Amino acid sequence: MRIAIAGSGGLAQTFAHYINETAHQFVILSRVARPQLTALGYQVLVVDYDDQTDLQFNLRGIDLVISTVSGNPQINLIDAAAVSNVRRFVPAEFEGPPSRRPNNDPLDRGRAACLDRLRHWSHKRRPMRSTIFSCGVFYERFARGGLAAMGIGLSTGVSYQGSYLMDIEAGTAEIVERTLSGEATTISMVSVNDLGRFLVAAIALDPQTWPGEFSMQGDRRTVAEVLQWAETVRGGAQFSTDVIEPGDLAAHLQHATYYQDWIKVHRIQELIATEQRRYDLVNPNLNALVNVIPITFWDWLKAHWA
Known part of the structure; x- marks a missing residue:
């Protein structure tokens, strides 16, 4: 499986660390060069989140996108991923379940618009599916x-x-x-490191079988x-x-x-x-499916x- 991790901050680096321990290939999409990540052997692609052509070019052949960017950059990434035939998208939703949020949420930070965009692409003839990882x-x-x-x-x-x-x-x-x-x-x-371990364990289950939301604790x-x-x-x-x-x-x-x-x-x-x-999260569904303690x-x- 080829995976693209969007973003190069601490959360993206945690995901990269644990995915790097598997057989899956991955790239990191970053706004700027990250020589410290390249030195670790990671492939870092510099992208312009305002340029659809650039995003689509760098997403060619990608099966799974894991996003740690938000707002308009994430919406643009969603559009590019869908056009590039990415099969599954994990949005930057690593908090509580979106279903618990009120309308006009002051903590939204553009997330509702991103989820709407994912729903839009899920209803196309060649749909792109998405999965949220709720972790509290x-x-x-x-x-x-x-x-x-x-x-x-x-x-x-x-x-x-x-x-x-x-x-x-x-x-x-x-x-x-x-x-x-x-x-x-x-x-x-949950600890950030355990989120990374849960994510990698979920990938081993085959992302094409994932539900719309995984919760872990x-x-x-x-x-x-x-x-x-x-x-x-x-x-x-x-x-x-x-x-x-x-x-x-x-x-x-x-x-x-x-x-x-x-x-x-x-x-x-x-x-x-x-x-x-x-x-x-009262009944997390991912804990029982994977061997993560x-x-x-x-x-x-x-x-x-x-």
Whole structure:
């Protein structure tokens, strides 16, 4: 199988690392030359995401596209892949299930338009199929430097250390412990490396048999447990924690927006998504199909912080 990985940031490099351990051939599509990746033996093709001819040329003979780019570049990539007879497309949707998102989602970042484009090409005479990999929250959001330290999510506004739930190094937290219905707020999580392993294991199942969505899980915990475990791994001292009631989230968002505190706006929007259980995967379907034993959140915390 020939695979194209669109993007050259941290997530794309993780996918490349694990695919490189298989017999599959792959190329990395990058806006600029990446000599550090070429030095690893990876084939890097410099592409212009605004040039359909260039994209179609570089996608010739590709069976599977795995995208880590978003917005208009991804829409252009989808169009080029379909015209180039790519059989399956994996969009940059490595979070919660799209079905959990509300209309006019403030966290959309162009993803709804990309999914609409994929649906468009799935109904053609020679359809291009797509599969979403839903994995919840990355453990690395709680790492030193956050996801940004791995070059992931740099355009989202929530990739920095402390942008989601807590800053373990600083010992601070901003959380919503319960939903509006009074239930404990729960999130599903996985490490970036285990996502790569799940993806490669899924490829071994034959992408032509994939469903429209795979979901996977490394761990599933309440927000209160996530905070408690972080405090424990840092010596047991309680964090300076702001517990926001679910009914107060809208007011916090309005306040931050009024004062143009966009960093806080992003944080509160993520808390609203968490309260809505958009990152909660109850019955992940990929775990049972592949032989991947993901690291638990506690073991990841100990390895990273203890």
